[in-house]
Amino acid sequence: MPPFSDYIVYVDESGDHSLVSINQQNPVFVLSFCIFEKAAYYEVVVPAVQKLKFEFWGHDCAVLHSHEIRKARGDFNILLNANTRASFIDRLNGVIGALPMTIIAAAIDKQRHVKRYSDPMNPYEIALKFCMERLQRWLQDQSQADHLTHVIVERRGDAEDQKLELEFRRVADGRNQVGRMPNLDIRFMTKKHNSTGLQIADLTAHPIARHVIKSNQPNRAYDLIEPKFRRGPAGQVAGYGLKVFP
Known part of the structure; x- marks a missing residue:
């Protein structure tokens, strides 16, 4: 087994990957990879999020979830108060x-995808491959490609998780534009584990989707994470930190 890398990756999504019934208000599927240096994760990231939770709830049981925050549901009913919100x-x-952190994301415009291809691939599988390719290139730049990096994904259900793991293994075995990725391993985690990394990934995915759908609209949440995208040699995000397809 190769030595562990200095980094860990947390993954979440925004939107659904169904091509049968496409939501006209949200026709984009986004997969967001949030990369953390492990030392920074446990020394800086986790304490910062825990402190926030203790300030607003007096405990750290609340799970940050962008949908519930927007709707002020569950633990976030405190946000019904305008001042608190x-x-x-x-x-x-x-x-x-x-x-x-460093963000690598892929956004699939499902409407354009269906129109362009007679037999369109599953958006999740496309986004996963795009993100894994860019993650591997990023790890190569950090001289970490010969170290084992764990990719943490939220558990959704046995059937879906098995399908996702199979696709992950296929991509890692060489079905991509970079080559074999024996250094990447997938792990599943449930919400009950209250993972800080998964919660942050959730908070990044929705703003990215809104940006892709309506890039001309003000998007404060996206503006905050935009500097964190992986960038190309000239500082470009498109194609490097954010891949929009087709």
């Missing part, structure tokens, strides 16, 4: 903006 969003933005 403004204070929470300001603090959350401050935490997210300061987090040391």
